[in-house]
Amino acid sequence: MTDPLVTVDGLRVEVAGRLLVDGVSLRVHPGKVTALLGASGSGKTTTGLALLGEYPDGAVVTGRIEVPTGAVGYIPQQPAAALNPARRVGALLRDVARLRAGGPADVREALRRAQLDDPDGVLRRYPHQLSGGQQQRVVLAQALLLGARVIVADELTTGQDPLTKRRIVDELSSVVRHGIGVLLLSHDLDVVRELADEVVVLRDGRVVGAGPADQILHAHEGGLLRAPATAPPRTAERTRPVLVVEALDAAHPGGVRVLHRIGLDVSPGECLALLGRSGSGKTTLGRCVAGLHSRHQGVVSLDGRPLAPSLRDRSRHDLAAVQYVFQDARASFDEYRPVLDQVARAAVRLRGTSRGEATRLARQLLVELGLPVASAARRPAGLSGGELQRAALARALAASPRVMVCDEITSGLDVRTRYAVLDLLAALRERSDLALVLITHDHAAARALADRVVVLEHGRIIDEGPTARVLGDARHGATRRELPFGDHEESAVGGYRTGEHQRKA
Numbered sequence: 001m002t003d004p005l006v007t008v009d010g011l012r013v014e015v016a017g018r019l020l021v022d023g024v025s026l027r028v029h030p031g032k033v034t035a036l037l038g039a040s041g042s043g044k045t046t047t048g049l050a051l052l053g054e055y056p057d058g059a060v061v062t063g064r065i066e067v068p069t070g071a072v073g074y075i076p077q078q079p080a081a082a083l084n085p086a087r088r089v090g091a092l093l094r095d096v097a098r099l100r101a102g103g104p105a106d107v108r109e110a111l112r113r114a115q116l117d118d119p120d121g122v123l124r125r126y127p128h129q130l131s132g133g134q135q136q137r138v139v140l141a142q143a144l145l146l147g148a149r150v151i152v153a154d155e156l157t158t159g160q161d162p163l164t165k166r167r168i169v170d171e172l173s174s175v176v177r178h179g180i181g182v183l184l185l186s187h188d189l190d191v192v193r194e195l196a197d198e199v200v201v202l203r204d205g206r207v208v209g210a211g212p213a214d215q216i217l218h219a220h221e222g223g224l225l226r227a228p229a230t231a232p233p234r235t236a237e238r239t240r241p242v243l244v245v246e247a248l249d250a251a252h253p254g255g256v257r258v259l260h261r262i263g264l265d266v267s268p269g270e271c272l273a274l275l276g277r278s279g280s281g282k283t284t285l286g287r288c289v290a291g292l293h294s295r296h297q298g299v300v301s302l303d304g305r306p307l308a309p310s311l312r313d314r315s316r317h318d319l320a321a322v323q324y325v326f327q328d329a330r331a332s333f334d335e336y337r338p339v340l341d342q343v344a345r346a347a348v349r350l351r352g353t354s355r356g357e358a359t360r361l362a363r364q365l366l367v368e369l370g371l372p373v374a375s376a377a378r379r380p381a382g383l384s385g386g387e388l389q390r391a392a393l394a395r396a397l398a399a400s401p402r403v404m405v406c407d408e409i410t411s412g413l414d415v416r417t418r419y420a421v422l423d424l425l426a427a428l429r430e431r432s433d434l435a436l437v438l439i440t441h442d443h444a445a446a447r448a449l450a451d452r453v454v455v456l457e458h459g460r461i462i463d464e465g466p467t468a469r470v471l472g473d474a475r476h477g478a479t480r481r482e483l484p485f486g487d488h489e490e491s492a493v494g495g496y497r498t499g500e501h502q503r504k505a
Contacts, residue, residue: 002030004028004029005029005068005181006026006066006068006072006181006183007027007064007065008025008047008051008064008065009025010023010025010063011063011064012062013046013055013061013205014060015056015057016058020046020205021043021047023206024205025210026183027198028183030149030181031176031181032176033172033176033184033195033197033198034196034200035183035184035192035200035213036183036184037192037202037220038201039417040413040417041384042205043202044185045154045385048152048185051065051072051074051152051183052152056381057381067150071147073152075139075152076139078329078331078385079136080127080128080132085126085127085128088123089126089127089138093138093141094107099146100145107123110144111138113144113171114140115164116134116137122134124254129252132278132408133279133441140156150180150182150183151175153186157169157188161278165188169194169195173195176195187413187415189217193217197212198210198211198213199212200216241266241267242302243289243300243322244300244304245288245289245298245301246299247297247298248262248285248296248297248299249261249262249298251295252295253295257459259284259296260458261460262281262285262459264454266403270436270451271425271435271436271449271450271451272436272438272452273438273446273450273453273454274437274453274454274456275441276455276456276457280457280458281459282407283327284459285456286405286407286437289322289405290322291307291309291310291311291318291322294310302318302403307322316349319399320350320400322405323399323401323403325393325409327408327411327439329388329391330388333388333392334380335379335380338377338378339376339377339378339379339383339391340359340373342395343376343394344361346396346399347361347399351398362376362394366390366394370390375387389413390413393406393409401434402435403434403435404436406437406440407439408442409421410442410445419448422449426448450467452467453470455470
């Protein structure tokens, strides 16, 4: 085997007496993929950022790290953090291309390799006008333009639809065939099986398994990595809807139309899953419901009463009644205030709860979601992406909503935490008649929680109905493409589950 591009020996990172990483060692070789697996908060992202020389404030670091100078690209779990919100995507990518004497042709090629449809439209938009999946692929295009010899991919397939996952697997396979080394931080075991040559498993900042991918996955998936058994969801009784959307059209600035005559409803205690490829309009639809996207026509009603298009014009009661949990949890928190205080503030601001009672409620919700109060007492920078996602869910629940829109909330969580969150949501909607709108690419989540499914493509509803029918029969071609790997016969053509990936052939 060739000499490694990256060598990490005995990495130890301590912040305020807390060990984030304790004695981690790994190697990344040219043309190979090393996968780093572990639960949220296990130290994956801290280890990955160490390759760039980035550590939390006040960190005490020991150990040895050797990387190629200036040749490490990083693709973060939350892609918006790597994009300048004030500049159009085209300007961002052209600046990156010029660093290596590239031009417009190089930008277009990077977008193509990153599997971005409609490159002209993407180049004209600002980052906030893109879906989370589109943002992720723009960041991948940046890394390709920089020509890095090593890429740290932090949950690269998180929040991506199955077809895009297959394309990303193909793209990363192409990257490693050109001699680039990849450190893949991931919860996605199917992607790890396809791509990884070596696997390192972390638990509480320590390595608990390392070696060839097949060997390590076989040894650990029965415990740390396998999803627990979960009871099938109950079917909610269809009653008078609490949320109704009628003839909804929506556009981005500049007149780009993203939703076309959307109609749907959700009853108390019911979960409706919105499925569709990145850019299909799922997030825009959810934001219209929550008053976060006011450029729309049509009606969004709560209990038969139309809601104002913009949250700025909604009453405190209406703001509390419809809560939105963002895919990018980190960006939704004030980086300078403790997370616990921010969760409690939702009850104070939206329900008029006293500060003491709100703090007690916040602690209770955080513990139920598996986030220790000691962790929540830190600022957001001291929490992992998965921990912040749980805190964001607790903050929404603190408002006692009637409707909760969850935008890819399970995408950044490890398998066990993902199912714990789903179980909690299922219990909440049964106990409180909470209506859920679940925006997701996670078909296991939809099957475990959703009563009905709506499938979007190009801003239009192309399929809808009971979960078992839509995800089981998949009569519409686009719905079939949206199914997870191995769920339909086309997966054999895609080669995702069947046989070895072409890179390993």
